[in-house]
Amino acid sequence: MVNPVEASGVFSLIWLVIALPLAGATLILIGRPLAPALFDRIGHWLAVGLAGASFVLSLVLFIATLGRDEESRQVVQHLYTWFDTGDLSVGMDLLYDQLSSLFLLLITGVGTLIHVYSVGYMADDERRTRFFGYLNLFLAAMLMLVLAENYVGLFLGWEGVGLASYLLIGFWQHKPSAAAAAKKAFVMNRVGDMGLSLAIALSFVTFGSTSFSVISDQLMVTNEGAGGVATSTLNWLGILLLVGACGKSAQVPLQGWLLDAMEGPTPVSALIHAATMVTAGVYLIVRSSAIFDAAEVASTAVVIVALVTIIWGAAISCVKDDIKKVLAGSTMSQIGYMMLAAGLGGPGYAFAIFHLLTHGFFKANMFLGAGSLMHGMNDDVNLKHYGALSRALPVTFVTFAMGYLAIIGFPGFAGFWSKDKILEVAFAESWLVGVIALLAAGVTAFYMTRLMMLAFFGRKRWPEGVHPHESPRIMTGPLVVLAALSVLGGLFTLGGWIEHWLEPVVAIGHAEHHGPLPVWATSVLAVLVVAIGVAAAGFVFGRRPTTTEPTPYLHVPHVEDVVVPPGLALTRGAVATDKYVVDGLMSGGPIALAAIAGELRKAQTGYVRSYALSVLGGTVLVALAILVVN
DSSP states (O other): OOOOEEOOGGGGGHHHHHHHHHHHHHHHHHHHHHSHHHHHHHHHHHHHHHHHHHHHHHHHHHHHHHTSOGGGSOEEEEEEEEEEETTEEEEEEEEEOHHHHHHHHHHHHHHHHHHHHHHHHTTTOTTHHHHHHHHHHHHHHHHHHHHBSBHHHHHHHHHHHHHHHHHHHTSSTTSHHHHHHHHHHHHHHHHHHHHHHHHHHHHHHHHSOOBHHHHHHHHTSOSSSGGGOOHHHHHHHHHHHHHHHHHHTTOTTSOTHHHHGGGSOHHHHHHHHHTSGGGHHHHHHHHTHHHHHTOHHHHHHHHHHHHHHHHHHHHHHHHOOBHHHHHHHHHHHHHHHHHHHHHHOTTHHHHHHHHHHHHHHHHHHHHHHHHHHHHHTTTOOBGGGOOSOTTTSHHHHHHHHHHHHHHHTOTTSHHHHHHHHHHHHHHHHOHHHHHHHHHHHHHHHHHHHHHHHHHHSSSOOOOTTOOOOOOOHHHHHHHHHHHHHHHHGGGGGGGGHHHHHHTTTSOTTOOOOOOSSOHHHHHHHHHHHHHHHHHHHHHHHHSSOOOSSOOOOOOOOOHHHHHHHHHHHHHHHHHHIIIIIIHHHHHHHHHHHHHHHHHHHTTOOOOHHHHHHHHHHHHHHHHHHHHHHO
16 A cells, blocks of 8 residues: 555645535534424425535545546545544544545445435435435435544444444334334444454454555555464454454345345435445455455455355345345445455456446436335335236336346456456456356346336336326436446446556555456356356246246345344343242332231231230230240
């Protein structure tokens, strides 16, 4: 890693990229209760404007970076010393480099389009203004995450993303399912957050700092000894970072929250899946490339988790009838591809980010397209109730089709270039890794073709009273832009641009990737496998009429089945022990004495004749006792 230079000129405004949406969230969430009429009228446009301003500034910074030489493209901005205790000093420092510059464009660009779309999608929601405040908060937190210069600052954004996702997933909290989904996402992410927090503590103990540049410099001291740090320590550090990444990016075994998160408004799903939350784990692994390059066991763990998730997510999408859950399972699988590339290291880091960018375009396109379908179908998400919608919603159909062609890897579309690059490094690693990744590409083509056929083709299966219609322009406009990006996103690979751009950030352990197959052969093989997946879906769903009956599927045990039942049993046992054992020991004696006293109190009637009779009875008993003794 090149040592960053101090921010100056336009780069002194880096902090504004975060501050603009954060100001929007603050103004809306605090100002709306004070002036509801004003903010209900302008609040959503205020949020859109500040998100757009953050994008414009990110674009200006990116253009300015292009004009600099390679040695001065990494810029650090020291705002203030956050805290200083013992040997640990943490600054509120921002790092703008080749990696964060791409994330800024994705987060603010796609995020702004989602804001614009939401103006139409949430038009009739009574709490729309608050929704836009949460959207701005989400952007600000993710921007903090990718701009932080150290792991502690990253953790601040990391937790902010968790908070914002909780607020947005459960936005329709009047629905018990939405409230439960928000809590589930929040709790499962805390498991991953424990891994990241332990990793931060271990990085301080090991390196004496949490700064990315300090850690990277120490690991570059020697090629073999990793700066004198024990390999076992680096492996543990990498595994803890992986645990954190699994939580945020919904990788096995912490993926259970992602499908339930579809309970939130559809723009939230698009923001989570395309530009913010689930990409955070990939960012963490790539940003920590210096550690993973020196930790072979941890890198292998990343590859294994990624391969399992690629297959798992694709299998889920094959059997879901809820259009948003099909896309959610797809996200799990596609993030798995990114994690796979990052785990393989070397040029894989650049290709992970390349696929992250193209995925951001076509997945946002398809999620917002799903929202447009729902808008025209009275909020019905069941694909079995769709059919023949290509003519009723022509703009949604064409734009969604662009995303479909991109995700399956149709030649020339964005996903074709980025996924093929991952397949190249996968085959260079081993035949087994390459074949698994290739087969998953065929499954992707199968479930996405199934979705297209159920939604847009075949016979009409609409319930009575449903009148499909196209969405307003404020919703279809962002779809058109994202569809264009789904087609043109592959331009990042021209001349190996993405590799050269990111090489200064992830150069440690950089190596050429020469697999057993030529590049063109890998592409041809991928296209053939995708064609087989498309043909299989066409054969299964094109030859027989689709029914409205739910699709049967085999329930596969996962982490919730293993953890939740024992956890509930343990909780119930602890409650019972506290109530009947602990409380019984502490309060059982007084309760017994009170019971005895209560019974004895019944003898105190207050009548003199009763007391006289008692005295007489006692006297008789005493006299009889004396006679017996004598």
